[in-house]
Structures are given as structure tokens and as C-alpha cells.
Amino acid sequence: MAEGSSGSEFTLDSIRKSLIRQEDTIVFCLMERARFPINSALYNQSLDLVPGFSGPLVDFIVQETEAVQAKAGRYVNPEENPFFPDNLPPSLVPNYNYSQVLHPGGASININKAIWDMYLNQLLPLFVVAGDDGNYASTAASDLSCLQALSRRIHYGKFVAEIKFRDAPHDYEPLIRAKDADELMKLLTDKRVEEMVKKRVEKKAIVFGQDVSGSNNADSKHYKVGPSVVARLYDEWVIPLTKRVEVEYLIRRLN
Numbered sequence: 001m002a003e004g005s006s007g008s009e010f011t012l013d014s015i016r017k018s019l020i021r022q023e024d025t026i027v028f029c030l031m032e033r034a035r036f037p038i039n040s041a042l043y044n045q046s047l048d049l050v051p052g053f054s055g056p057l058v059d060f061i062v063q064e065t066e067a068v069q070a071k072a073g074r075y076v077n078p079e080e081n082p083f084f085p086d087n088l089p090p091s092l093v094p095n096y097n098y099s100q101v102l103h104p105g106g107a108s109i110n111i112n113k114a115i116w117d118m119y120l121n122q123l124l125p126l127f128v129v130a131g132d133d134g135n136y137a138s139t140a141a142s143d144l145s146c147l148q149a150l151s152r153r154i155h156y157g158k159f160v161a162e163i164k165f166r167d168a169p170h171d172y173e174p175l176i177r178a179k180d181a182d183e184l185m186k187l188l189t190d191k192r193v194e195e196m197v198k199k200r201v202e203k204k205a206i207v208f209g210q211d212v213s214g215s216n217n218a219d220s221k222h223y224k225v226g227p228s229v230v231a232r233l234y235d236e237w238v239i240p241l242t243k244r245v246e247v248e249y250l251i252r253r254l255n
């Protein structure tokens with residue numbers, strides 16, 4: 001089921017390994033987006049750059065791309081969640097038999113609206129330079145890669161929550177029956193792991209993002225995406241949103 005783990009292995013350890021692997025994807029996606037300036041025309045609500053489509057160009061590109069990917073079966077995979085779920089075409093390809101480890105209620109959880117708002121309004125301005133180079137289609141493709149990588153990581157909270165529930169049903173059940181979101185949040189939180197995650201992603205931004213030259217002296221002062229931005233992304237948004245998915249999943253777990 002999971003990126004980097006076999007279908008038969010479903011443990012907190014294997015899920016965490018997948019989250020670690022997904023950090024690489026996220027850091028590389030951000031580095032790719034940082035090749036382009038902000039290109040704010042792409043996000044302008046009122047420019048109407050595409051005849052017959054009302055809304056920002058980025059919405060047009062993401063909606064059209066998601067429609068193609070939906071036809072090719074992307075959203076049949078329980079790890080994938082669309083940003084524009086309304087009016088998506090059905091899959092046209094034979095269904096792959098994904099292992100069904102999640103409770104059926106998990107399918108209705110999609111917090112991509114919050115991820116989209118965070119990415120465009122808060123994160124982007126922190127790591128791209130000002131300016132407009134006209135490369136709107138490439139920039140939007142890069143945005144979508146970032147958004148999909150972040151969305152996959154954050155919605156992975158469903159798998160994390162399922163395994164935590166299976167490992168300690170007697171601890172979780174009373175809180176789920178009481179719909180006690182605050183206590184569920186406390187129970188699923190592991191501060192030690194969170195600190196390790198934040199340190200590791202900062203290090204990845206340093207290692208992956210330095211300019212490598214032919215000589216032995218790597219330029220350690222110039223990074224493609226600031227390591228502190230990546231640490232902040234995880235601290236302020238990725239980890240809290242993953243935990244929000246975990247709580248939302250657990251609340252539905254006994255329905």
C-alpha cells in the first residue's frame with residue numbers, strides 16, 4: 001500500500017519509514033519550485049487568462065491535470081486526494097487492487113483546501129523570489145507537485161491513526177466514543193518523534209540544497225530552499241495538519 005513498503009507490512013515503523021522517504025520528495029519539490037520567481041499572475045483571481053474559464057490560471061491547470069490523472073486511476077489509490085474533488089471524471093483503467101487497511105470513513109477526509117491555502121498564501125512567499133519570468137505552466141506544474149507531495153504526507157495521517165488505533169484500541173475507544181478530540185490529540189502525539197522529524201528535514205534541506213561544485217568545497221551558505229523554512233513548514237503546518245487528519249480519522253473510526 002504505502003510508498004516504499006510492501007502490502008503485507010503495516011506497522012507504525014513502516015509507516016514512519018514512508019513518511020521519512022516522503023520528506024525527500026517534499027524537499028526536492030520545493031527546490032524545483034524555487035527555480036521560478038513568484039509569478040503572481042498565475043494566482044490572480046481576476047486576470048481570466050484562459051477564455052471560457054473564470055478563475056486563476058493555477059486553478060485551471062490543476063483542475064485539468066487532476067481530471068487526466070483521475071481518468072488514469074490516481075484517486076482510486078487511498079493515499080491520493082484531489083484538490084478539486086467536485087466533478088472529477090471516473091477512472092477509465094482497470095482498478096488496481098489496493099490493500100484496504102483504512103476504515104471506510106477515512107475516504108471522506110480531505111483537508112486539501114487548508115493545504116492549498118497554507119501553501120499559496122503562507123509558504124510560497126517564504127522561499128521564492130519576487131518577479132515574473134512568464135513560465136506560468138511550468139511554475140504551476142511545479143506547484144502541483146509540491147501540493148500533491150504535501151497532501152500525500154498530511155493525509156498519511158489516516159494510516160498513522162489506523163495503526164495507532166490497532167496497537168492500543170482500549171486507550172482510543174473511550175475517547176472516540178466520547179468524541180474527545182483534545183484527548184485524542186494528546187494520546188496520538190509523540191513529541192520526541194516530532195523533534196526528530198523537524199531536525200531531519202532541516203538537515204535534508206542543507207544536504208540536498210547546497211550548490212555542489214567540481215571542487216571539494218560545497219557552498220554551504222547558499223541553499224536552494226532555506227533549511228529554516230523547511231523546518232518551519234513542518235513545525236507550523238505539516239505536523240499539525242497530519243495530526244488533524246489523525247484526529248478526524250479516529251473520530252470516525254468506530255462508526
Ligand SMILES: C=C(O[C@@H]1C=C(C(=O)O)C=C[C@H]1O)C(=O)O
Binds near residue numbers: 160188189193194239
Ligand atoms: C505521524 C505521527 O503522529 C504524530 C505526528 C507526527 C508527524 O506529523 O511527523 C509525529 C509524531 C506524532 O506526534 C507519528 O507518530 O509518527
